[in-house]
Amino acid sequence: MIMKSPRPALRIFDNKLAKSFYLDWLAFRVNWEHHPEDGEPSIIKISRDEATLCLSEHYGDGLPGAKVFIEVDDIDALHRELTDRKNSYMKPGIETMDWGRTLTVTDPFGNKLVFVHSETSTDEEGRRM
Numbered sequence: 001m002i003m004k005s006p007r008p009a010l011r012i013f014d015n016k017l018a019k020s021f022y023l024d025w026l027a028f029r030v031n032w033e034h035h036p037e038d039g040e041p042s043i044i045k046i047s048r049d050e051a052t053l054c055l056s057e058h059y060g061d062g063l064p065g066a067k068v069f070i071e072v073d074d075i076d077a078l079h080r081e082l083t084d085r086k087n088s089y090m091k092p093g094i095e096t097m098d099w100g101r102t103l104t105v106t107d108p109f110g111n112k113l114v115f116v117h118s119e120t121s122t123d124e125e126g127r128r129m
Helices: 015-025 075-085
Strands: 009-011 029-034 043-048 051-056 067-071 094-097 100-106 112-117
Touching (some): 015 043, 015 051, 075 094, 075 100, 075 112
Parallel strands (some): 009 051, 067 112
Antiparallel strands (some): 043 051, 094 100, 100 112
16 A cells, blocks of 8 residues: 555635746746635645645634645755745745754735655665655
């Protein structure tokens, strides 16, 4: 049995605002969207590389203020990318913690994405220890 990466659901309240943040600024892409014809809440699955998130208007699908950790292999490149792409509401910096370097951004709905780069050792087969 193999467990795969989780796919957290983050609560959003406005698709247009969510897309501006996640697609335009963070450069995620839409995998699929579900917008019920009856006006019920929608859900959007987005991804960038191996990171996948669900953005949901459904009550109970995550609470505003959730925190998601996303591993990255080059936090300096991500920082340059976000700085170059400019967001007048956000100017993230890199913090050094005991467990790695982090870059935290907060979406318009209060959810935090913590991008983490940590130096880890690997065994002979390339698995993290």
